[in-house]
Amino acid sequence: MATAAASKSYALPRDLPLDSGQALSGVEIAYETYGKLNADRSNAVLICHALTGDQYVASTHPMTGKPGWWERMVGPGKPIDTDRFHVICANVIGSCMGSTGPASKASDGSPYAMRFPVITIRDMTRGLVALLDGLGIEKLHTVVGGSMGGMQALSLAANFPERAERVLAIATTARHSAQNIAFHEVGRQAIMADPNWNEGNYYDGEVPAAGLAVARMAAHITYLSEEGLTEKFGRRLQDRDSKSFGFDADFQVESYLRYQGSGFTQRFDANSYLYITRAMDYFDLAEEHGGRLANAFAGTSARFCVVSFDTDWLYPTSESRHVVHALNASGAKVSFVELSAPFGHDSFLLDVPALDRVVKGFLE
């Protein structure tokens, strides 16, 4: 796991205050931009990435060589049209693709590791707003994100209501449920059970790849629908005609999961996985605003668009409805659509033409 170097980086001029009461010094935010900022700085679109995402929304990932994670959505003539919009995508704090996180060096020259403070989604959003300040962008045309990116979009709308005209929250939630927390806790325990984790101090030795791979495998199941898994893999065997009566990956779905798990460990830092899952589990936008979600949106004049997918069981449509009801109660302008797509939670990243149309339409 090397640190990516390709991105622009912004050094925050001030300490970043955190929900924990601590403050983070010397914060760097790594980001990518696409398209030109117009003269009155009114065409900026901030894209917020998901748990294991990064700033390479529409450019090649420097470590994997893979295309950007939302190239289908972002580019010239695409729904988020870089001929028209200035698109910004920044790596969240706590992550490992250039922004300050547990793998970054603390003031003593050693990696923070578990000395890194526990952060929240609002802290990530504060980092993004500090970046916008640095870039001289007062008001975004749109803030958009799927999954954890949608949490940031909602958090920005709630905590910095003057900073975005439009808020597009896709396949997301305003709070992590007990089941959401439970799956993340399994992943964290898998990482922490790996002796290589070593209380987080593995940066000069073997990384806890086995634990991180198990964490990724467990999470990955939640990103896919049961129907999608059945359609894609069913009970088909992997490169064999009959069961091996052993513990190799007989089934395609086993082989696929192992591949997902091991590939992930090449590009992601285990401690970042701990910190970011913790931030998501702590996320409860209502709790931040007196226990009533509508309060969170009381100060906003933004237009909202909320999108869910019918096969998403991680953040099901009921969670989006919950957000929409709160937006309605707060008098906000909101449109809502549940799209039909077979891919479960991952639908927001995949070939769902209806989503392209919704995104394009909302940015008109």
Next chain:
Amino acid sequence: MATAAASKSYALPRDLPLDSGQALSGVEIAYETYGKLNADRSNAVLICHALTGDQYVASTHPMTGKPGWWERMVGPGKPIDTDRFHVICANVIGSCMGSTGPASKASDGSPYAMRFPVITIRDMTRGLVALLDGLGIEKLHTVVGGSMGGMQALSLAANFPERAERVLAIATTARHSAQNIAFHEVGRQAIMADPNWNEGNYYDGEVPAAGLAVARMAAHITYLSEEGLTEKFGRRLQDRDSKSFGFDADFQVESYLRYQGSGFTQRFDANSYLYITRAMDYFDLAEEHGGRLANAFAGTSARFCVVSFDTDWLYPTSESRHVVHALNASGAKVSFVELSAPFGHDSFLLDVPALDRVVKGFLE
């Protein structure tokens, strides 16, 4: 992890043939019985246990000291009435509560460990039928099981159609889906990633408790419904007023899962977990019978009752319907009910009075 000694044990007089083509020698089947066998041996009820279950269906578990796992269902005057029925419950082969499994000694005096042959649900059923032979029970009044126990009940009906008059299959499936396999594979990888697993050779040293605990945590989430988790835990904190901004178990659901995981490692063998999950993943009753599930039931004259729970997402009602359609196609006598219960898959073990009535009624 000690071996339980309280049960009766039956030594199979012959090698047990296995689906893998191998045969298992010196097989012991540990079992418990309740109630008296009548003179014409017509009142025997075989209860088949689930993945991590055991023969202590209605008696205290010798290691945990906890009540039997189905005491609410089995006993004098209960739905499976031991004043009327002779109830038999045996530990499946591959398990670790007295029946022959990977922790048992092979002919060389050392534990089988991973030298134990990979077994199937049908192999488990063969073991149970061999026990019935030994007990002189030609025909069961009823074979009943939930979850993996239901798989054995269906397997017995399909492969030994003359051995049961009634078949009661609860919260089960005739095949493991891609998602079912995926969750089990996460568990297996968690165990195998634990250095203490040591390719299965840990019986004279530290057991892979950390990996087994993670496996149990991941599986446990699938046993509960999202709604049940929300109702039971929600986002409530554990013994604290506010978040710790650390990685302790802040949330009750985290604490609960950790407790479930670590408690499990006290009573269960990690290699048994590998073998039994493998058997479940291999289970596809149609595949065993020419690819058509109805063929599996062509030879049966038993009465069937199939029960599902509306919040069970591990083996959802659609899987029970699939079984019922096959039974209908084969001309079998079948009743089917989907019960409403908030506990997800675990509903078959918990306080669902409607299930008590169904079981009692079917055994009349």
